[in-house]
Amino acid sequence: MSRAQHIYESLIEALRNGTYAPGDRIRAEDVARLFDVSRTPVREALSRLQERGLLEMTATGLAVARLGRQGVHELYALRELLEGAAARFAAQHASPSDVQAMRQISDAFEATQGNPARAAQINRAFHDALYEAAHNRFLTVSLAGLHDTLMLLPSTTFAVDGRQDKAVVEHRAILAAIEARDPDSADAHAREHIRSARDARLSMMFEY
Template sequence: MATTEKADNQPEPGTGPTERGRGENSRGSKVYRLLLERMRKGELKPGARMREDETAVELQVSRTPVREAFNRLQARGLVESTRGGWTVAEPSRAQVMELYALRAVLEGAAARFAAENATPVDLVTIDLALKAFIACPAEEQALAKANIRFHEAIYQAARNDYLLRMLEDLNDSLALLPSTTFTMPERAEGAVAEHRAMATAIAARDSDAAEAAARTHIHQARDARLRMIFCAS
């Protein structure tokens, strides 16, 4: 049986992932989640280069769980293997279009299911998230966070764990896109109206209108993203 490296057997207490094995509490899984969270927060941006040995030293684990984590991220298209290390993936324009096309379908389904399954508490949560977005300061990162909370309220109200996992995977890929569409001056005002239409349809239990409003919302976000891409070209 292969032996593990010393760092696997004698980790520094409390300094990094420490569990052994292949489950969700294994070192590899913990390293994977740490790297994924950094991508979500924008700490690891598209094009950023990473080395297994440097990451292992930083997290105080051996290279084995780091390699496992990078392989999992690669399988999801979030990183690419390059000479001497790994690089955070940079989606092409075609991939951006594919992401938004799928997002319109999934967000539409989430809104439809929310209209059908939301509890009274869910409806209150969605309404509070809407009001928080409306009252949010006109600052792009604050708007982006409030937008995520609004959508997450709808995801929870949908009551579909499989859909939730698919949306989480998709949103991890969207996190690789540079900046946020709220850098576009008109985007926040448009999103307010779009969010209100979604929340109103869900509260009215109108599943067709809820799905249509969600799809319109994502199409508008896609168009804003494309304007960002072409303006940067």
């Protein structure tokens, strides 16, 4: 692995674990010092992150990108399409073990009431299991890139009153459609699930 690739992946992980938050400055000299390298591989890594929309140039320099209302709408519009496709493919291709895994995770999610952070972790596991059940590696790659951009959003929508309860019902509906081998229904329920998440996100960020 090249130095630039190592730095790039390390910064992605730092975004995932919250070391860097939206709006935080990212200085090339600080990153170079952290990894004990010259600025050349650092600039390459930062350029890649900027190309992906994870960093942006501000009046004070390079910083972790902030998503405005339009950006949130665009992000969730794409997520709705991809999650719907994943559910559709899962209804067509999921194995019994795939369905069982989703069922177990769905049950675990229902036990997270009152713990938004834990709910977010289990919810991600549910969606990862859904992507596995779709059995489409190209869709999985697209969704992985999308989830990197979701790191730019603050906190979790499960902190919104009633969101966990609604998500329980939505997960059940998606899973029931997959078990029934009904692609249209699975697609529709997955899209509804993401639209609900979008509305909760907008209410958190913009008093929507």
